[in-house]
Amino acid sequence: MSSAAENPARLDVAGLSAAPGERVSGLIEVDLGDLVVELPVVLINGSSDGRRVAITAGIHGAEYVSIAALRRVAMAVDPGRVRGAIVAVLTANPAAFAARSIYLNPLDRKNLNRVFPGDAGGSASERLAAWLDANVIAGSDLFIDMHCGDLNEALISFTGMELTGNRDVDALSRQVADAYGLDYLVIGPLPGSTTTAAATRGIAAVLGEVGGRGQWPEEDVSVHAAGLRRALVAAGVLPVSEANGPAGRVSTLLTREAWLRSDVNGYWHPAVEVGDLVLAGQPVGEVRDAFGAVRRAIEAPIGGVILFLVTSLAMNEGDPLLAIGAE
Ligand SMILES: [Zn+2]
Numbered sequence: 001m002s003s004a005a006e007n008p009a010r011l012d013v014a015g016l017s018a019a020p021g022e023r024v025s026g027l028i029e030v031d032l033g034d035l036v037v038e039l040p041v042v043l044i045n046g047s048s049d050g051r052r053v054a055i056t057a058g059i060h061g062a063e064y065v066s067i068a069a070l071r072r073v074a075m076a077v078d079p080g081r082v083r084g085a086i087v088a089v090l091t092a093n094p095a096a097f098a099a100r101s102i103y104l105n106p107l108d109r110k111n112l113n114r115v116f117p118g119d120a121g122g123s124a125s126e127r128l129a130a131w132l133d134a135n136v137i138a139g140s141d142l143f144i145d146m147h148c149g150d151l152n153e154a155l156i157s158f159t160g161m162e163l164t165g166n167r168d169v170d171a172l173s174r175q176v177a178d179a180y181g182l183d184y185l186v187i188g189p190l191p192g193s194t195t196t197a198a199a200t201r202g203i204a205a206v207l208g209e210v211g212g213r214g215q216w217p218e219e220d221v222s223v224h225a226a227g228l229r230r231a232l233v234a235a236g237v238l239p240v241s242e243a244n245g246p247a248g249r250v251s252t253l254l255t256r257e258a259w260l261r262s263d264v265n266g267y268w269h270p271a272v273e274v275g276d277l278v279l280a281g282q283p284v285g286e287v288r289d290a291f292g293a294v295r296r297a298i299e300a301p302i303g304g305v306i307l308f309l310v311t312s313l314a315m316n317e318g319d320p321l322l323a324i325g326a327e
Contacts, residue, residue: 005048007048007085008020011043011052013043013135014030016041017043018045018079020046021045021047022043022079023043023045024042024043025041026041030128032128033127034124035095037094039089039091041088042075042088042090043087043088044086044088046082046086047082048082048084050082050085050237051084051085051235051237052087053084053140053143054136054137055074055088055144056088056194057069057071059194060103060147061091061094061095061105062096062097062100062150063147063212064214064215064216065148065210066147066208067090067216069222069228070090070228073229074086081238081242083236083237084235087136089132092112092132093105093112103150108125110123111125112129115129115192116132118132137194137203141172142172142176142203144176144207144228145195145207146228147208148212149209150212152213152312153213153309154273154274154311155211156306157182158251158325159177159180159184160177160187160188160206161186161195161207162188162190162195170204176231177206177231178251179231179234181247181249182223183275184325187254208228211223226243226244226246229243229245230248253327255326255327257324257325258300258301258302258326260322260324261320262321263317263318266290266295267287267288268285268312268313269313271286272284272322273306273309278304278306282303284299284306300324302326303324303326304325304326306323307322309321
């Protein structure tokens with residue numbers, strides 16, 4: 001945005017409303033069928049015109065670095081310095097947060113980030129996805145979804161985006177992902193995810209991932225928060241002077257990804273760490289039985305970097321073991 005025309009419009013999301021130059025925070029009730037949940041939402045309506053950016057954290061309820069980082073930025077940004085508007089859903093899956101649930105929404109045992117764009121008449125996660133898609137993602141110029149490794153996952157920091165075929169949209173996604181400045185940038189679709197739902201609507205979308213394992217050390221929160229601030233600067237929503245915090249880096253581009261899942265229950269013994277570089281065919285771990293006998297010897301299907309790694313000894317059939325990203 002090169003001009004700084006005055007912003008005349010109120011910012012309204014499902015009954016929450018902010019005047020130009022105002023920050024408003026509140027709980028928005030969303031009916032999920034069997035239960036009404038309250039989403040903590042912050043609206044920041046800039047005093048000058050610009051892009052509308054929607055941001056979510058806590059789509060997975062136990063991803064604390066992302067939740068802590070979004071809250072920090074959303075409550076600190078001065079609306080008077082914002083061009084455009086920010087809609088921030090601080091904890092997008094409150095039932096999963098309360099239950100400290102890994103991957104799944106306890107209300108229907110579904111992964112919220114696999115059911116987008118959702119179904120307003122479906123199960124709890126499908127209704128929540130439909131609500132977020134219609135009220136938060138739709139109508140935005142840019143969508144940012146903040147994640148980290150889950151309660152049982154270590155990860156190396158990365159951003160993600162996909163290509164929509166629209167040059168302007170893809171250029172904005174790339175610009176924002178580059179500004180986020182994490183170790184890796186993974187380009188590719190993730191069906192059923194928030195970012196794919198945004199891309200389907202023709203909205204630029206970026207995923208940010210920092211930290212994990214149920215911890216939220218200041219080191220990780222500040223990296224995620226600083227990345228978000230730089231992303232908002234790149235989108236023209238914040239002035240350059242708001243890009244404070246630890247410096248970003250030039251992300252290594254990855255265009256191929258392999259997610260490895262276990263096809264048996266058992267005990268997971270990884271042989272690698274996150275950030276390790278592995279060769280195709282290299283042993284990366286074993287799923288053993290209760291007595292220690294090897295049930296599955298896992299090899300890397302492609303060479304690349306270990307992006308995330310499940311760190312719990314317990315392993316369930318169908319669950320992820322690790323992901324490898326490759327250039
Ligand atoms: Zn996640």
